[in-house]
Amino acid sequence: MHAFSAGFISLVLAYVLSQFYRAFLAVLANTLELELGATPGDLALSSGLWFLAFAVMQIPLGSALDRIGPRLTVSVVLGLCAGLGAAVFALAETPWHLHLSMTLLGIGCAPALMGSYFIIAREYPPAAFGAMAGLVVGLGSLGNILGATPLVWAIEAIGWREALWVMAAATIAIAALIAMTVRDPARLGAEAQRGTLVDVLRIGALWFMLPLLFANYAASAAIRGLWAAPYLEGVFVADTDLIGHATLAMGVAMILGNFLVGPAVRLVGSLRRTILIFTFATVLVLAALVLRPDPGIGIAVFLLALIGLSGAGYALLMAHGRSFLPPHLVGRGVTFLNMVSIGGVGILQFASRPVYGAASLAYPPPQAFAMLFLFFLIPLAVGFLFYFLTPEADHG
Numbered sequence: 001m002h003a004f005s006a007g008f009i010s011l012v013l014a015y016v017l018s019q020f021y022r023a024f025l026a027v028l029a030n031t032l033e034l035e036l037g038a039t040p041g042d043l044a045l046s047s048g049l050w051f052l053a054f055a056v057m058q059i060p061l062g063s064a065l066d067r068i069g070p071r072l073t074v075s076v077v078l079g080l081c082a083g084l085g086a087a088v089f090a091l092a093e094t095p096w097h098l099h100l101s102m103t104l105l106g107i108g109c110a111p112a113l114m115g116s117y118f119i120i121a122r123e124y125p126p127a128a129f130g131a132m133a134g135l136v137v138g139l140g141s142l143g144n145i146l147g148a149t150p151l152v153w154a155i156e157a158i159g160w161r162e163a164l165w166v167m168a169a170a171t172i173a174i175a176a177l178i179a180m181t182v183r184d185p186a187r188l189g190a191e192a193q194r195g196t197l198v199d200v201l202r203i204g205a206l207w208f209m210l211p212l213l214f215a216n217y218a219a220s221a222a223i224r225g226l227w228a229a230p231y232l233e234g235v236f237v238a239d240t241d242l243i244g245h246a247t248l249a250m251g252v253a254m255i256l257g258n259f260l261v262g263p264a265v266r267l268v269g270s271l272r273r274t275i276l277i278f279t280f281a282t283v284l285v286l287a288a289l290v291l292r293p294d295p296g297i298g299i300a301v302f303l304l305a306l307i308g309l310s311g312a313g314y315a316l317l318m319a320h321g322r323s324f325l326p327p328h329l330v331g332r333g334v335t336f337l338n339m340v341s342i343g344g345v346g347i348l349q350f351a352s353r354p355v356y357g358a359a360s361l362a363y364p365p366p367q368a369f370a371m372l373f374l375f376f377l378i379p380l381a382v383g384f385l386f387y388f389l390t391p392e393a394d395h396g
Helices: 006-023 025-036 040-067 070-091 095-109 112-123 126-140 142-146 149-158 160-181 197-201 210-236 240-268 271-291 297-310 313-322 327-362 365-387
Strands: none
Touching: 006 040, 006 070, 006 095, 006 112, 006 126, 006 142, 006 160, 025 040, 025 095, 025 149, 040 070, 040 095, 040 112, 040 327, 070 095, 070 112, 070 160, 112 126, 112 313, 112 327, 126 142, 126 240, 126 313, 142 149, 142 240, 149 160, 197 327, 210 240, 210 271, 210 297, 210 313, 210 327, 210 365, 240 271, 240 297, 240 313, 271 297, 271 313, 271 365, 313 327, 327 365
């Protein structure tokens, strides 16, 4: 499938939806508290359920991609579950309706990125995976931006329930487009091996990259999604406009990073070395924020943007892991790696709240946030060290 074919573009649009649905709750927080009585704790639970449902779905999706193919797997799950989830949200009257909606949305969005990754892995040479994967994530990350200011405009123009009905209709339309335009890769012959998740776990080269995969995306995703605003407000007394500009800068940096990963690998000449450079950069930035959590608002925003930029190593890690997967394990393998990554985001997001809660009771805001940044730094540094034991990518 060509990178700019209708089928491939429809899968990228599905990933735009996935990014939108994981980010849009923040914009609605005040409205949902006023109208439904949903507290920040309720919304944190709803957001966590999205990530949990998304992560749990990766294992059955891996089998479905290998056995059924991406066309039906993505279109049916996205159309039925995410379409229904958006409709439930539009009709919500109590916080538990939001929990149900976000769970359905997490299930529905689970195959969006993996469908395109499966096609890239099966139809392009392994050496091209990193650049192609980064392109998909970079374009899809526009959903993150759609879930911010444009959503505010839509809510002001037509109301939040009506905006969600529009999203439900768009979700079903994109699912139908996928069903009509995506072409599944050629089936492996009857003589091809039939693999299981156990076979993926037997690939020793994957083991030493799993700690980094668990921690890598979690730092940028959790800081962008949860902690950037409280940090800027608590340490620098930043107003809403400044916080909006800062989180936009971080979001744009995350998108730019995904477009830069392909050229970066070509420049460095090694996928593994490029990942080490990206990760070391994130370690240095987080260490700087631990040692000096109040460097001035301008430097703080710049450092947050750098975390977003270097967090784009996710696509490269997926490319490195994919290089060790034989054709019959591609579906199960990439979904397993994605489960580890998204699971890391969910677990560290949940755990970061009590960590900050305890730190904020013991320390003033700058030192409390230093403890929070240390919480993200330690697993990233451990993953970085383990990753040195991972062999170079297998492009055979």
